[in-house]
Amino acid sequence: MKEEGRVVHVLLVAFAAQGHMNPMLELAKLLTSKGVEITFATTEAARERILKSNITTTPTTLTSHPKHPIHFEFFSDGLPLDFDRKANLDHFFHHLHHEGPGNLSSLISTLTTTQNRTFSCIINNPFVPWVANVAHEHKIPCAMLWIQPCTLFSIYYRFYRGLNQFPALEDPNTTVLLPGLPLLTIHDLPSFILPSNPSTSIPKLLFELFENMEKLTWVLGNSYYELEKDAVDSMKEIQPFIPVGPLVPSLVLGKEDDEKDSRIEMWKPEDSCIEWLDKQPPSSVIYISFGSILVLSSKQMENIAIGLKESKRPFLWVVKPPDFEDGEGKLSSEFLKETEGQGLVVQWCPQARVMAHDSVACFMTHCGWNSVLESLCCGVPVVAFPQWTDQPTNAKLLADLLEVGVRVRKGGDGVVSAEEVERCIEEVSRGPMAAEMKKRAAEWKEAARAAVADGGSSDQNLQAFVEDVIGRARKGEE
Numbered sequence: 485m486k487e488e489g490r491v492v493h494v495l496l497v498a499f500a501a502q503g504h505m506n507p508m509l510e511l512a513k514l515l516t517s518k519g520v521e522i523t524f525a526t527t528e529a530a531r532e533r534i535l536k537s538n539i540t541t542t543p544t545t546l547t548s549h550p551k552h553p554i555h556f557e558f559f560s561d562g563l564p565l566d567f568d569r570k571a572n573l574d575h576f577f578h579h580l581h582h583e584g585p586g587n588l589s590s591l592i593s594t595l596t597t598t599q600n601r602t603f604s605c606i607i608n609n610p611f612v613p614w615v616a617n618v619a620h621e622h623k624i625p626c627a628m629l630w631i632q633p634c635t636l637f638s639i640y641y642r643f644y645r646g647l648n649q650f651p652a653l654e655d656p657n658t659t660v661l662l663p664g665l666p667l668l669t670i671h672d673l674p675s676f677i678l679p680s681n682p683s684t685s686i687p688k689l690l691f692e693l694f695e696n697m698e699k700l701t702w703v704l705g706n707s708y709y710e711l712e713k714d715a716v717d718s719m720k721e722i723q724p725f726i727p728v729g730p731l732v733p734s735l736v737l738g739k740e741d742d743e744k745d746s747r748i749e750m751w752k753p754e755d756s757c758i759e760w761l762d763k764q765p766p767s768s769v770i771y772i773s774f775g776s777i778l779v780l781s782s783k784q785m786e787n788i789a790i791g792l793k794e795s796k797r798p799f800l801w802v803v804k805p806p807d808f809e810d811g812e813g814k815l816s817s818e819f820l821k822e823t824e825g826q827g828l829v830v831q832w833c834p835q836a837r838v839m840a841h842d843s844v845a846c847f848m849t850h851c852g853w854n855s856v857l858e859s860l861c862c863g864v865p866v867v868a869f870p871q872w873t874d875q876p877t878n879a880k881l882l883a884d885l886l887e888v889g890v891r892v893r894k895g896g897d898g899v900v901s902a903e904e905v906e907r908c909i910e911e912v913s914r915g916p917m918a919a920e921m922k923k924r925a926a927e928w929k930e931a932a933r934a935a936v937a938d939g940g941s942s943d944q945n946l947q948a949f950v951e952d953v954i955g956r957a958r959k960g961e962e
Contacts, residue, residue: 492954493521495603495624497588499611500530500561502776503854505748507631507706508609510731512554518950522554523601525591527561527584529569533748557595559587570777577685585614592622604957607704611686613693620699625956627702627949628693632853632874634707634715634725635665635881636674641723643677644694654679664718672880675872686873697723701956702949706731706853708935708942711860711886711928728946730857730932733836737861737933753834757800760828764798764843770909771838771864773802774850778871784899785814788848791905792827793819797845797913799827800838839864846889846912848905851878863929865889865921867908869900888925 494515498508505526512522526534534556561576562583563569569576595601607627608615619626630637642648642662651658653670660668670678676687697703706729709716719725730737761769770792774780780788785803792799803815815829835855838844839862848867849855856878859866866889868879883891890908892900912918935942 491521492519492604492950492957493523493601494953495592495606496522496524496629497606497608497612497615498524498526499609500527501611502748503852504609504611504631505530506854507729507731508607508629509554509748510733511607511629511704511728514728514731514946515950516554518947520950520953523557523595523603524554525557525559525588527580528558529561529563529565530748531558532565555601557591559584559591562587573683574685577689580612581614581689584612585618588615589618589621592618605953610693611689613689613696616696616699625701625953626699627704628700630703630705630725632706633856633878633881634705634712634719634727636853636874636877637703637705637725638662638665638715638719639668639674639877640677640690641694641697641719644691645697647722650677653677662718664714664716666880666885668877668880672876674874674877702726702952704728704945704949706857708932709945710931710935710941726945726949727935728942728949730861730936730942732854732857732861735836736840736858737936749832753832754830755834757828757830757833758837758841761800761838761841761843766842767845768798769841769843769845770795770797770799770848770867770913771844771846772799772848773833773835773855774869774871775852775855776804778850780814780871781899782814786816787900787902788905789815789819789823790902791909793823794902794906795909796826797909798843799823800833800844801827801829802831802833803829804831846909848909851875851882853878856882857932860886860888860925860928861932863922863926865912865918865925867892867905867912886924886928888921888928 496508496512498505509524512524516522560583562579563576592603603624605625605627606615606619607629609629609631616626616628639662643650648662650660656670658670660673675681676683676690681687703723703725705725705727707727708729709727712727716725716727772788772792792801820829836858839847839858844864846865846867847859848869849859851868851870853874866882868882868889868891870876870879870891879891882889890911892904892908894900912921934940937943
């Protein structure tokens with residue numbers, strides 16, 4: 485988009501994880517469709533993954549789909565490329581926090597001086613909050629793309645800024661009531677604010693983020709107003725939250741899948757599962773996936789396997805490496821043999837295509853927000869299987885507020901039993917409330933598509949944001 489001969493250019497800076505980069509890429513596509521030029525920056529550790537994906541036309545130009553050109557740039561997080569970041573998370577975040585700002589600042593200076601890329605705005609996501617400081621130093625307005633629901637943003641904002649009372653969180657019977665949100669129990673709260681949370685780096689990161697909100701000009705959200713009206717409205721007077729989502733693949737929004745290359749995957753999806761789904765009856769398959777990070781215990785995997793087998797329903801189960809490699813791992817050969825005609829186990833799948841498939845009846849999910857939005861956009865009821873971070877709160881929304889599924893109940897040992905897995909599958913697929921769940925899921929699907937359509941609530945919000953960026957850029961030139 486040009487304003488008086490000047491290209492409006494926005495820099496997106498994403499944490500190098502699949503669940504963080506993909507919503508940012510969807511936002512990049514939407515911004516380019518509105519005429520904004522985009523540079524997408526992340527750490528060097530993600531370079532190989534991006535180059536191996538279908539997102540780039542050639543390794544030299546580093547641009548995405550020709551209809552939506554995006555420049556890709558990389559900066560160092562201060563660690564060797566072969567360092568195991570996942571196994572040493574606290575050490576990784578420490579280096580990223582100390583080395584990332586200087587390296588990103590140098591990249592911005594280089595792009596400005598050598599390639600004449602003058603940025604009118606920088607957009608970061610939550611796990612790189614220091615980007616706001618870099619933007620401030622370069623005198624560039626900064627926005628944050630919040631990649632979880634507004635409900636989570638409200639909880640964290642009120643917790644870390646001390647706006648509301650949070651009772652003794654050590655007490656398992658504690659409840660929390662916040663403006664615009666349903667009554668929450670300890671089991672509904674995000675794990676990072678609980679005393680039992682083992683991580684030190686992420687709560688510290690969240691504290692820094694919410695302590696420095698004043699350096700953000702906008703907070704954009706991967707949600708849609710119709711989905712979280714009360715939560716969004718409750719933030720208007722203290723920190724406006726601007727829903728611009730759902731930021732999901734075009735396929736799950738019912739659009740032509742001409743941009744399926746704008747996804748970053750941890751592993752190569754197995755397209756054979758689509759051929760398998762084509763052979764299944766409509767609304768018959770239980771789809772199971774727990775995202776790219778979560779690792780379940782062997783006992784939990786065994787219980788899920790038994791529950792699936794006993795359900796007598798067709799199933800497609802994503803069991804990522806190393807839990808399932810070369811036919812081995814946490815799944816017994818006996819289970820695989822006994823269910824050979826009933827289900828299919830794959831290491832990774834093209835989730836958008838699976839969720840949009842007519843044969844899928846329900847989705848057993850860890851309740852990561854990207855997966856939640858894809859299920860809502862496809863009108864697929866869920867079996868909510870949350871484990872940590874935002875997942876318990878997302879499960880609360882799905883089961884109790886949106887009423888599109890059921891939430892598993894853990895036993896005293898923290899493990900979900902095989903009987904409970906079978907019960908939940910039965911309840912969502914054939915239980916007395918199954919038809920109502922499916923109906924409500926279909927309603928949220930239509931609301932999501934309306935929100936991102938031309939003139940929809942999210943489309944209007946994004947257009948207003950773009951116009952604000954243009955206005956500020958023009959004012960800065962005067």
